[in-house]
Amino acid sequence: MTTFSYIKQLDDFKTTAAWLARRGWSEAAGGNMSVRLDALAALHEDDHIELPVEVPYIAGQIVLLTGSGTRAREIGENPEPNIGLYKIADDGRHYGWIAGNHNPSMELPAHFAIHNALEKNRPEDKAILHTHPASLIALCHVPGLNSGKAISDKILSLQSEARLILPEGIGFVDHELPGSLELGLKSAEQLSRHHLVLWQYHGLLASGATLAGAFDKLEVFEKSASIYWKLRAANIDPAGIDKSTIKEILKAFGRLDRY
Numbered sequence: 001m002t003t004f005s006y007i008k009q010l011d012d013f014k015t016t017a018a019w020l021a022r023r024g025w026s027e028a029a030g031g032n033m034s035v036r037l038d039a040l041a042a043l044h045e046d047d048h049i050e051l052p053v054e055v056p057y058i059a060g061q062i063v064l065l066t067g068s069g070t071r072a073r074e075i076g077e078n079p080e081p082n083i084g085l086y087k088i089a090d091d092g093r094h095y096g097w098i099a100g101n102h103n104p105s106m107e108l109p110a111h112f113a114i115h116n117a118l119e120k121n122r123p124e125d126k127a128i129l130h131t132h133p134a135s136l137i138a139l140c141h142v143p144g145l146n147s148g149k150a151i152s153d154k155i156l157s158l159q160s161e162a163r164l165i166l167p168e169g170i171g172f173v174d175h176e177l178p179g180s181l182e183l184g185l186k187s188a189e190q191l192s193r194h195h196l197v198l199w200q201y202h203g204l205l206a207s208g209a210t211l212a213g214a215f216d217k218l219e220v221f222e223k224s225a226s227i228y229w230k231l232r233a234a235n236i237d238p239a240g241i242d243k244s245t246i247k248e249i250l251k252a253f254g255r256l257d258r259y
């Protein structure tokens with residue numbers, strides 16, 4: 001297979017990468033994205049690369065993953081040279097390259113571990129993206145905002161619909177070495193309950209049925225954070241919408257059980 005331009009998910013990469021670049025959320029080669037597909041190719045016997053983690057739930061599946069050092073602004077123009085197509089072997093312990101860019105993001109094991117957890121807990125979420133929005137990273141430097149609950153309560157109470165989109169709040173992982181498997185494994189655990197995970201001092205991980213869907217949730221969280229920073233610039237530390245009103249909103253839309 002020399003080309004895979006017919007894979008419809010490439011359009012999702014193209015559009016979402018262009019938006020990440022336009023918003024200034026993926027500077028230089030920062031960030032990465034992946035989407036898993038139903039199997040469509042065989043893996044050669046001599047292309048079994050060992051994984052540092054076991055991923056039995058996605059055994060036999062195909063994953064599209066951004067290449068190492070690739071730029072969102074370039075993926076937004078021409079995705080195919082910047083994205084690789086990989087297959088997880090049937091044993092869930094090896095993988096191989098099939099087509100496209102064959103120098104994967106150093107976060108390949110982390111992406112596979114996260115897809116494995118999603119397939120187990122929320123199989124409809126096929127896409128994950130990681131990016132560096134400044135207003136979200138800045139939250140990590142505010143004393144007291146050092147847990148998913150503290151950040152969710154403070155930031156998602158600033159706009160009437162934010163908690164409705166993210167009723168379970170956001171997950172949080174204390175600072176870990178960028179690209180480490182540990183960061184991937186901790187994120188996988190958090191993503192089983194949340195659609196967004198903030199990596200302390202680093203950036204955000206988002207999941208969705210598509211990359212565009214993951215981007216939607218990132219946008220909602222980022223909007224609330226930008227409201228927070230506007231208020232702080234005006235010397236206001238906002239108390240936010242009170243808890244009983246938040247619960248009323250969630251109840252009206254049948255989402256209180258996810259709060």
Ligand SMILES: [Zn+2]
Binds near residue numbers: 030132178
């Ligand atoms: Zn990063």
